[in-house]
Amino acid sequence: MPLLKEGTSEYTTCSGLLTTSSNTWPESALFQIGANGVPLSKLVIGKPATTSDANNGFMSTSTLASCLNTAKAQGWNGGVMVWQYPDATASWIAAVRSLSWPV
Numbered sequence: 690m691p692l693l694k695e696g697t698s699e700y701t702t703c704s705g706l707l708t709t710s711s712n713t714w715p716e717s718a719l720f721q722i723g724a725n726g727v728p729l730s731k732l733v734i735g736k737p738a739t740t741s742d743a744n745n746g747f748m749s750t751s752t753l754a755s756c757l758n759t760a761k762a763q764g765w766n767g768g769v770m771v772w773q774y775p776d777a778t779a780s781w782i783a784a785v786r787s788l789s790w791p792v
Contacts, residue, residue, distance in 0.1 A: 699711050699717075700718075701747070701748060703752070705718065706748075706756050707756060707763075709721075720760075720765075729767060730767055731767065732767040733769065734753075734757070734767065736753060736769070736770075737776075742773040743772075750785050750788070753769075754784075754787075754789040757785070757790075758788075761789070769785065769789075
């Protein structure tokens with residue numbers, strides 16, 4: 690189940706993405722969804738690759754990777770998706786993966 694809801698300031702910090710949703714989308718942070726019965730392994734985080742790929746919700750690769758590390762440390766083992774081609778290149782994916790799932 691992808692976590693795709695966005696807003697002007699929703700899901701742009703690790704706290705907002707993982708633990709504390711806004712009043713606009715209540716109970717929609719990753720671990721809030723998990724606490725409401727959706728297995729964490731079924732939750733996928735989706736983010737735009739650049740600020741021009743969506744009106745909102747962008748995180749730098751380093752911030753996103755930091756959030757992913759935090760989520761993994763708390764038991765999340767879902768996945769990450771990115772959009773939009775051609776901005777979501779192998780280099781974007783490699784940057785996030787190297788910081789959050791080093792090989």
